[in-house]
Amino acid sequence: MRIDLLPAEGTFYKANLHAHSTESDGRLTPAELKEAYKAHGYSVLSCTDHEFLLAHHELTDPEFLMMTGFEMSFSEEQRTYRRETKCCHICFVALDEKNDVQPCFHRTKYLEPEKIARVHFDPAEPDFEREYTPECINEAIRIGREKGFFVTYNHPVWSLERYPEYSRYKGMHAMEICNYSSVVSGYDEYNPRVYEDFLHLGQRIFVQGTDDNHNRQQPDHPKWDSFGAFTMIRAPRLDYASIAAALRAGHFYASQGPEITALWIEDGLLHVECSPAVRVYCITGARRSKAGYGENGGMATRAEFRIDPDDEYFRISVQDEQGLRADSNAYFTDEIFG
Ligand SMILES: [Zn+2]
Ligand SMILES: [Zn+2]
Structure with a gap:
């Protein structure tokens, strides 16, 4: 029996679900962001301005979907980011197009x-x-x-949050495995170990790649923070309800560049198809992880791994020649094999 972990049918839509516009501390307007992302092959964008939930449905067109969202921050100190101030940032993206009511609001x-x-x-x-x-x-x-939002835990490295802090957070849908704005600023914000920690703690959450762009530099500057990390969402069509349903179902993966084009299990064998990779990791969180390679020293565009039902979970990471990664969500053997 074949079990598709990413849906076999549908289209992959490239998404950035964490962005800042002139409605908070970003430099581009929501309309400019939409045009820039659309021109770079994206289909979905959420302007998650700080503390400010605003719908931008007027920018949605048949080839581009704007999702309503905002970013909420908790800090050890009010509105200040001193050298050692820890904080926690969370993005909320509305799963219903009609929902523009900001949760957890404060009137003053x-x-x-x-x-x-x-x-x-x-x-x-x-x-x-x-x-x-x-x-x-x-x-x-x-x-x-x-209140019907998709909730994501953001950039633990930039936030200076470590295991004692994030290990106590519960119930989010996803975490950022890569936050590109942090990366170009010099923070090592590729977070597979944080994801492993959540999985070991029993938090069955998904991963996202996001830009968290503020666009304070020009596009040719190395600190330009757009188009470096994204989420590929597989859905039957590009409309708000279909993309929201795919988010709820985990029909997506995170990437800094490489693509995972198919992922399925057949007769206990996991099949991966991907863009050319120097290595395909099958990560289990136990001493049962595996690696797949191309034939005769070439690049891999597919890999197969025998899945042991005794492993609690597995996830795929594809590494390209530049060292960039695409990361699947974790899949749990008790949900797959019963
Ligand atoms: Zn943030
Ligand atoms: Zn942000």
């Missing part, structure tokens, strides 16, 4: 008055008071999910 804090006047919030909800504690962060994650 965290946002300038002219923006507070533009936010949609539920007047029946009390102000959400923030503290940099796992309890408060987990409550925001819970509320975000309850």
Whole structure:
């Protein structure tokens, strides 16, 4: 029996679900971001401006989808990022096109008055008071999910969060395995070990690649922070409901460049098809990880791995000649084999 881990039918849509526009501290307007991303082969963008949920449906067209989102931050110190200040940033992306009501809102804090006047919030909800504690962060994650948002834990390296902090966060849909803005700034924000930690803690979450772009440099500058990390979403068509359903189902992978074009299991054998790779990792979190290579020293465009039902999970990472990676979500053998 064949089990498709990425859907066999449909199209891969290139997405950046973490971006900043002139509605917060980004340099490009939402319309300029849409044009830039569309011109680079993207189909999906969410302007997740800081603390500011705004729908941009007027920019959606038949070949490009804008998803509604915002980024919420929790910090040890209010609005200051000193040398050693830890913080936690979380992106919320609405899973329903009609949802533009900001969860965990505060009527006076965290946002300038002219923006507070533009936010949609539920007047029946009390102000959400923030503290940099796992309890408060987990409550925001819970509320975000309850209100119909896809919730992603962002850039642990830039945030100076380490195991003692992030190991206490629970219930998000996904984490950023790569945040490109952090990378070009000099933070080593490729986070497979953080993902492994979450998986070992029993957090069955997905991975995303995002730019978190602010576009403060010109496109030819090495610190230009667009088009370096992305999420490939496999869906039957490009509309809000189909992309949201694919996000919920985990029908996507994260990448800095390489592609995973097919991923399925047949008779206990995992099959990977990908863009040319120097190595294909099958990572199990136990001493059962494996590597696939091309024939005769050439590049691999496919690999097969025998999956042991005793392994709790496996995930695929494809490495290209430049060292860039594409990372699948983790798949759990108890869900696959029953
Ligand atoms: Zn952030
Ligand atoms: Zn951000």
